[in-house]
Amino acid sequence: MKMGQAIATPPAVEKSVFDIKNLNLWYGKNLALKDIDFTIYNNEITAIIGPSGCGKSTFIKTLNLMIQNIPGVRMSGEINYEHTNLLNDRVDLVDLRKKVGMVFQKANPFPKSIYENVAYGPKIHGVKKKGKLDEIVERSLRDVFLWDEVKDRLNTSALGLSGGQQQRLCIARAIATKPDVILMDEPTSALDPISTIKIEELALELKKNYSIVMVTHNMQQAARVSDRTAFFLMGELIEYDQTSKIFSAPSDKRTEDYVTGRFG
Numbered sequence: 001m002k003m004g005q006a007i008a009t010p011p012a013v014e015k016s017v018f019d020i021k022n023l024n025l026w027y028g029k030n031l032a033l034k035d036i037d038f039t040i041y042n043n044e045i046t047a048i049i050g051p052s053g054c055g056k057s058t059f060i061k062t063l064n065l066m067i068q069n070i071p072g073v074r075m076s077g078e079i080n081y082e083h084t085n086l087l088n089d090r091v092d093l094v095d096l097r098k099k100v101g102m103v104f105q106k107a108n109p110f111p112k113s114i115y116e117n118v119a120y121g122p123k124i125h126g127v128k129k130k131g132k133l134d135e136i137v138e139r140s141l142r143d144v145f146l147w148d149e150v151k152d153r154l155n156t157s158a159l160g161l162s163g164g165q166q167q168r169l170c171i172a173r174a175i176a177t178k179p180d181v182i183l184m185d186e187p188t189s190a191l192d193p194i195s196t197i198k199i200e201e202l203a204l205e206l207k208k209n210y211s212i213v214m215v216t217h218n219m220q221q222a223a224r225v226s227d228r229t230a231f232f233l234m235g236e237l238i239e240y241d242q243t244s245k246i247f248s249a250p251s252d253k254r255t256e257d258y259v260t261g262r263f264g
């Protein structure tokens with residue numbers, strides 16, 4: 001190397017968290033996911049978009065195997081997570097769902113106190129000491145920017161919170177067990193615009209420590225928060241790329257038609 005020559009910074013290595021290959025999923029005889037190849041990367045927000053019925057919810061529910069609760073579901077292919085193919089290897093579902101947490105469209109806090117909602121997961125996973133639980137509850141509620149709003153009413157019912165607060169509580173409940181991945185299935189579709197913005201800001205903050213996969217009907221939301229966007233159509237993954245590319249210069253005409261509002 002010559003004197004004064006700059007040392008090139010090697011490109012950051014993108015680490016994947018899920019590596020999905022040839023995933024097919026049937027509800028009875030109906031093929032709902034067709035040959036999906038999909039890599040989900042660490043510390044990113046991955047948005048899943050597409051018209052109603054294209055398979056977004058089905059896909060996201062394969063990642064923590066929640067889909068298996070539905071009778072008649074059959075899958076083939078590979079869902080590789082932490083060197084394990086979730087479809088072939090024996091998987092401890094309690095452990096998987098600790099690592100791959102989920103938040104739903106409609107906030108679904110347990111009919112218990114705010115404190116108990118957050119402490120629930122850690123207790124199941126063996127944390128018994130009150131001091132440790134207190135610490136986890138406070139940290140989780142701080143991480144979702146809810147602590148200051150609820151610290152004086154931790155022992156009151158979670159059902160007394162507003163919709164937006166309930167959704168942040170559900171995210172706190174998901175992160176209390178220190179997952180790797182948080183799945184969000186239309187997390188803001190039942191919320192007002194201010195609560196929606198709060199959840200989006202929260203997702204941007206959380207991706208520093210977690211990987212987030214977010215199903216959304218709202219294309220502006222995908223464009224605002226996600227690093228990569230996947231466009232599904234009739235069970236197929238049509239295009240998956242950097243979000244900026246999907247919204248400004250998609251490769252597939254069908255993606256372009258969808259993101260420009262020509263159908264959907």
Ligand SMILES: Nc1ncnc2c1ncn2[C@@H]1O[C@H](COP(=O)(O)OP(=O)(O)OP(=O)(O)O)[C@@H](O)[C@H]1O
Nearest residue numbers: 027030032050051052053054055056057058059070
């Ligand atoms: N429990 C089920 N049993 C049978 N078919 C189902 C079931 N759930 C979904 N499907 C079918 O699978 C396909 C994909 O549905 P899915 O709910 O994944 O779509 P989606 O993109 O999430 O739709 P939406 O945006 O309306 O929520 C649809 O044809 C749907 O009818």
